[in-house]
Amino acid sequence: MVKRTSFEGDACPVARALDAIGDWWSLLIIREALSGQRRFGEFQNKLGMAKNILSARLRALVDHGILAIAPASDGSAYQEYVLTPKGRGTFPILVALRQWSEAFDDRPEEIATILVDRAKGRPVKKLELRAEDGRLLSSADTTLKPRPAPRRRSAG
Amino acid sequence: MVKRTSFEGDACPVARALDAIGDWWSLLIIREALSGQRRFGEFQNKLGMAKNILSARLRALVDHGILAIAPASDGSAYQEYVLTPKGRGTFPILVALRQWSEAFDDRPEEIATILVDRAKGRPVKKLELRAEDGRLLSSADTTLKPRPAPRRRSAG
């Protein structure tokens, strides 16, 4: 396989995630889906991407269980693409990407939007990684361990 | 430009982040860098990727200010690639990707490692998005607002 170097069988969870959503468009499609877009035309319009690419990406996202196809909510015979729980679970990834840009982008003045708490209209806090006991952790405060027992069967 | 649809000028911070680290290998390189790898050969060995691609990615990451070239720490005349603060700032993105895989992967038993608090050896908590007042926020609890005043000059 000379093609895309799929990481599907990789043991690294980061690689596995990238295998599903690591291409240029998937996260942007999910971003639009999270902000309420559902129709092919809406995605195409908002993202300005080629329709064949959009078509392929939507199919891949459906295959990965991130989007699901549903009948149109407006009563028409068309179909819609709605996020599954797995799809909505990408929200922290998008927030992390956003906050990284906000913190480190060379031209932050070009960033047009801010993410706010809907109830108060105030900016959200930065994502924080904490230990079980609540201590704030940086990358240097963490390490990787092999996953413990494979837990051979089900509830033991 | 028929090429890669650069999102560099896009106003969406997610797109801007993807423009820098949205390809297949960059985040994996950063992941290795965060776990202590610094040399070309180390990256190539750990990731098993083609050397020309690695070379191009390292150059791009340096151009984006995510990695910096430093003289080798072992006294040899070779060079090393070390993370800048901007590079270390991607840590939450990697954690978010990891936790998404852990939560939603179809075959979680294939995931070989867990991220633990170095001090205690205990798994870290899930990333949480909170409002200014500490309320836990899901995607539905947030919305996007236009960035307020462009703040025309410098300190006003």
Place this chain on the structure above:
DNA sequence: TCCAATGGTTGCATCATAAAACCAGATTGC
């Protein structure tokens, strides 16, 4: 029935990716 919009697919040109061969400078052994 005709017409326009929606929701795609197909064809073709171009670009990126990947593997392997090749190569230059650094290091080491002698």
Place this chain on the structure above:
DNA sequence: GCAATCTGGTTTTATGATGCAACCATTGGA
């Protein structure tokens, strides 16, 4: 100080992905 070897790449070549435009099918409306 010269050859052997290792490190860190670049070049070459094949192939897959991307992007645009054109085309097609179905829906919806007059």
